[in-house]
Amino acid sequence: EAEVAQSPRYKITEKSQAVAFWCDPISGHATLYWYRQILGQGPELLVQFQDESVVDDSQLPKDRFSAERLKGVDSTLKIQPAELGDSAMYLCASSSEGDVYNEQFFGPGTRLTVL
Amino acid sequence: AQSVAQPEDQVNVAEGNPLTVKCTYSVSGNPYLFWYVQYPNRGLQFLLKYITGDNLVKGSYGFEAEFNKSQTSFHLKKPSALVSDSALYFCAVRDRNAGNNRKLIWGLGTSLAVNP
Numbered sequence: 001e002a003e004v005a006q007s008p009r010y011k012i013t014e015k016s017q018a019v020a021f022w023c024d025p026i027s028g029h030a031t032l033y034w035y036r037q038i039l040g041q042g043p044e045l046l047v048q049f050q051d052e053s054v055v056d057d058s059q060l061p062k063d064r065f066s067a068e069r070l071k072g073v074d075s076t077l078k079i080q081p082a083e084l085g086d087s088a089m090y091l092c093a094s095s096s097e098g099d100v101y102n103e104q105f106f107g108p109g110t111r112l113t114v115l
Numbered sequence: 116a117q118s119v120a121q122p123e124d125q126v127n128v129a130e131g132n133p134l135t136v137k138c139t140y141s142v143s144g145n146p147y148l149f150w151y152v153q154y155p156n157r158g159l160q161f162l163l164k165y166i167t168g169d170n171l172v173k174g175s176y177g178f179e180a181e182f183n184k185s186q187t188s189f190h191l192k193k194p195s196a197l198v199s200d201s202a203l204y205f206c207a208v209r210d211r212n213a214g215n216n217r218k219l220i221w222g223l224g225t226s227l228a229v230n231p
Binding site for chain 1: 149150156157158159160161164205218219221222223224
């Protein structure tokens with residue numbers, strides 16, 4: 001069964017350092033999402049891509065966060081510099097262009113701890 | 116403003132008993148409604164969705180949900196709970212008129228604990 005891949009699964013870093021997360025969506029899925037989930041809360045959409053284009057990045061803290069999907073397939077989310085408040089689970093999801101009902105498939109997530 | 120409310124932070128049920136996890140929503144138009152489940156240290160897994168048609172939707176693992184337009188609710192149900200159902204459950208909604216922006220509005224989640 002096709003899955004969304006994410007790496008690393010866990011990342012520990014010190015504040016002010018740079019971190020990067022990688023996501024490989026299900027093959028053929030045009031839409032890719034990055035979410036941040038703080039423990040005990042629901043997912044917060046950071047950025048949504050349609051192919052290589054950003055559809056929604058209104059909640060992305062652009063002073064320190066950046067995301068790219070250069071070839072419209074896999075994607076990288078970067079934080080520079082990391083702050084203590086960035087500690088969270090970062091989830092990647094994808095959905096098919098043909099699925100107008102927006103069923104999203106999630107990866108296992110990357111748990112970030114900033115010390 | 117669009118929003119989703121899950122009024123219970125935690126639900127406790129005994130194994131074998133029926134369970135209900137509540138969700139109400141507020142959107143400007145007609146909604147697409149979703150339930151996802153999250154097991155510890157895992158990503159979210161899709162359970163079921165309401166698009167149109169029959170108000171009772173059946174999903175994975177024996178779960179079902181009932182869409183009630185007049186009460187703007189989409190409660191998740193299961194006739195007989197299992198200990199393995201213990202997890203975090205999220206309700207999400209999308210305005211079907213949102214076009215290319217497929218942003219889901221998420222509830223804060225309800226922690227379900229099924230006691231043996």
